[in-house]
Amino acid sequence: MTRIAIFASGNGSNAENISRYFIDNNGMKPVIFVSNKKEAYIHERAKNLGIPSCSFTKDEFDAGVPIVEKLREYEVDSVVLAGFLLKISQPILDAFPNRIVNIHPALLPKFGGKGMYGNRVHQAVIEAGERESGITIHYVNENYDEGNIIFQASCPVLPNDTADDVARKVHELEYEHFPRVIKEIVSHKKILQ
Ligand code: GRF
Numbered sequence: 001m002t003r004i005a006i007f008a009s010g011n012g013s014n015a016e017n018i019s020r021y022f023i024d025n026n027g028m029k030p031v032i033f034v035s036n037k038k039e040a041y042i043h044e045r046a047k048n049l050g051i052p053s054c055s056f057t058k059d060e061f062d063a064g065v066p067i068v069e070k071l072r073e074y075e076v077d078s079v080v081l082a083g084f085l086l087k088i089s090q091p092i093l094d095a096f097p098n099r100i101v102n103i104h105p106a107l108l109p110k111f112g113g114k115g116m117y118g119n120r121v122h123q124a125v126i127e128a129g130e131r132e133s134g135i136t137i138h139y140v141n142e143n144y145d146e147g148n149i150i151f152q153a154s155c156p157v158l159p160n161d162t163a164d165d166v167a168r169k170v171h172e173l174e175y176e177h178f179p180r181v182i183k184e185i186v187s188h189k190k191i192l193q
Helices: 013-023 042-049 056-064 065-073 090-095 118-126 163-185
Strands: 002-005 028-035 053-055 078-081 100-104 132-139 149-156
Touching: 002 013, 013 028, 013 042, 013 163, 028 042, 028 065, 028 163, 042 053, 056 065, 065 090, 100 163, 118 163, 132 163, 149 163
Parallel strands: 002 028, 002 078, 028 053, 078 100
Antiparallel strands: 100 132, 132 149
C-alpha cells in the first residue's frame, strides 16, 4: 500500500477526485491533505472524505522540517501537488527523492514558472494566440515547473475562449488523467525507487 499526501492551496477539486478514484483502486491511499491556507476549501473536502488535513505557514514550508515530520508521522511514501502554490523546499525534496509529482495547467515548458498559476496561465495562453493548451504532470525539483515531464494531454483553445473556458477544459483533462497517471507511476515504481 502506497500512502500519499496531497498538497493543495485552494479549492482542492483534484485532491478530492484523486481520493475518490483510490477508494476503489487498492494499492494507493491518500492519508493526509496538506495546505498553506487554513481557510482553503480543501479542508472542507477533507472532512467530507474522512481524510485528515492540516495547514502550515509559508515559513514552515520554507524550513521544510515541520512538514517532513508531519509526513513521517503519517508514514507517507509519495507526495502529490494538486494546485499547490508554494515552492517545495530542499529538506522536503531530500526526504522524498523522485517521489513528489505536480500537475501544471498548461503544456510545459511553455507557460510555467513563478507566478504562473490559476487563470494567469490560461490568460497568458490566450494572449500568446495558442491554439492548444493542456496539462503537464511532472516530477518536482528545486525550480518551479522544471522537473522531468511524465505525461501531457492537450485540448483546443478556440478564438473566442476566455480564461474560464480554457480552465474548464484543462480541469476536465486533469480529472480524467491525473489519478490514472499517479497509479501508473506508482505501479511502475517510478516514484518508489
Ligand atoms: C489546477 O488547474 C491545477 O493544475 C493547478 O491549480 C488548479 C487547482 O484546481 N495547479 P483544484 O484546486 O484542484 O480545483
